[in-house]
Amino acid sequence: MxxxxxxxxxxxxxxxxxxxxxxxxxxxxxxxxxxxxxxxxxxxxxxxxxxxxxxxxxxxxxxxxxxxxxxxxxxxxxxxxxxxxxxxxxxxxxxxxxxxxxxxxxxxxxxxxxxxxxxxxxxxxxxxxxxxxxxxxxxxxxxxxxxxxxxxxxxxLTAAMQVRTVVQYAQAELGLRRFAILYPDDPYGQEMARLFREEVRRKGGEIRKEKPYKADQTDLGEEIRALGGVAPASPGMEVSAGFPPKPDPGFEALFIPDFSYRVAMIVQQLAYYDITGIRLLGTSGWDSPELLKADPGHLQGAVFVDGFFINSFxxxxxxxxxxxxxxxxxxxxxxxxxxxxxxxxxxxxxxxxxxxxxxxxxxxxxxxxxxxxxxxxxxxxxxxxxxxxxxxxxxxxxxxxxxx
CATH class of the missing domain: 3.40.50.2300 (Response regulator)
Incomplete structure (x- = not known):
């Protein structure tokens, strides 16, 4: 033609x-x-x-x-x-x-x-x-x-390009040094996790924790607890004044290289297990309205990248x-x-x-x-x-x- x-x-x-x-x-x-x-x-x-x-x-x-x-x-x-x-x-x-x-x-x-x-x-x-x-x-x-x-x-748009940009912004602009990775155990997730791990270490940061999950998994309770999450108190349980404060998970940011509809589900579970107060990091797969199906409060301040943005200034x-x-x-x-x-x-x-x-x-x-x-x-x-x-x-x- x-x-x-x-x-x-x-x-x-x-x-x-x-x-x-x-x-x-x-x-x-x-x-x-x-x-x-x-x-x-x-x-x-x-x-x-x-x-x-x-x-x-x-x-x-x-x-x-x-x-x-x-x-x-x-x-x-x-x-x-x-x-x-x-x-x-x-x-x-x-x-x-x-x-x-x-x-x-x-x-x-x-x-x-x-x-x-x-x-x-x-x-x-x-x-x-x-x-x-x-x-x-x-x-x-x-x-x-x-x-x-x-x-x-x-x-x-390549995986390496996305990871370099996310890590650069997280370290240079946000001052983050301690990271964790929660990733799908498939070729995409494995490659993204590898690139992120290598880039963080190359830039002088630390990978404190890593945990893969099955690509079709819906309950990530075990994986999130391994990252430092805690099960919620049983109904009716009294929390005493001397109850220990929420434990520090040991990292400042969590990288989740997955797609928006799954990230929305994962973010809800992170909050359920009290993994809060950290910066969430992602890839171009996050850039979709489906991401916002999660409670927006749990996503506030999350950082991710894309090669194009329809609402750009x-x-x-x-x-x-x-x-x-x-x-x-x-x-x-x-x-x-x-x-x-x-x-x-x-x-x-x-x-x-x-x-x-x-x-x-x-x-x-x-x-x-x-x-x-x-x-x-x-x-x-x-x-x-x-x-x-x-x-x-x-x-x-x-x-x-x-x-x-």
Missing amino acids: IMSKRGFTATVGRRCGLTLILILALSIAAACPAFADENTPAVDHYAIGCILPLSGRNAAYGNRALDAVLLAAGVFNAAKETPIRVLIEDSQSEAAVAGAAVEKLARAGVTCILGPLGSQEAFEAAKEAQRLKIPILTLTQREGITEVGDHVFRNF RPEVNDFIEAFYTAYGREPDTMEALVYDAADIAVKLLLENRGETRDAFRRGLTQIKGYRGVSGKTSFPASRDAQKDLFILTVKDGRIVQVK
Whole structure:
């Protein structure tokens, strides 16, 4: 599929019309002399390749990501003409197909590639892009993806990025040094706990206690008591004046790397077992209205992070939300914000470099410092793995609000 600004007449926000235009553009492009000889393909210096799972098990994510790419490419901006063209390949949610799509886009002459989303898809595409020396900006959480080679970049929200931000804020801004971890005993929870443990110790803090729980567990009484929780007094029990005060659990903050609906349940149980007066720390999985199903008083002052915040006070975020809603009739989420920024970076580089070579584009990515996007400020260090100033969030008076 190919999409460019010229000739776009589909009704804004209507995917059926958009698909027809994409198919029509593809048939027209087949007759383009620039792509006629596959052995010596001409490079279209304003062409961005895009590999997304538009079918298969991850199709819902891929189609939402495509919305973000097209918005960044200026498809819906009738007031501004652009030479940017987006060539779209469906990975079908399969790694082998994603790898083959890279070669197909290379023959089509794209300057750079965005995607894919999935871990294995991104890895196969990255290997092929490195072999063909085409810069690829991957959209995956897979750790180590940029180690494939110097043409492989990533712009996405990772576990390590979240943990670094949470620990930095907890120690530098809140002055916390003693931590505990309560985590689900599954791959996500184990990885988050490992990263948190390592980052706290690297920064000179202490991990006082750790306790895993089963991912489907609903009663965490035993685990919470192991952290220092105490069972409530029996009904009718008299508490004497000499009754010992609530014991100190031995830590100042508790990190819970789980998702909002489970955190809401866990927080209620922490209060039941008198684990109160500590700072609760979390990940992007907390950023949902479901979190507030817990008593807001138990969440007051909790700190967590995300790569996007729909109620941000940043003007660029508000502008993005308005444009996205106008185009698609719905609000964007974190994934769409990250994909939008990746596409916007690519578009801006191609326009600023006035259609230079693939290698010039690769060098341009390495020089991006402090790009102010809708998913926070972004820079590409030597590792080519985007560094982001994530949104730091808290709960205040029963609402999720942005701290910085």
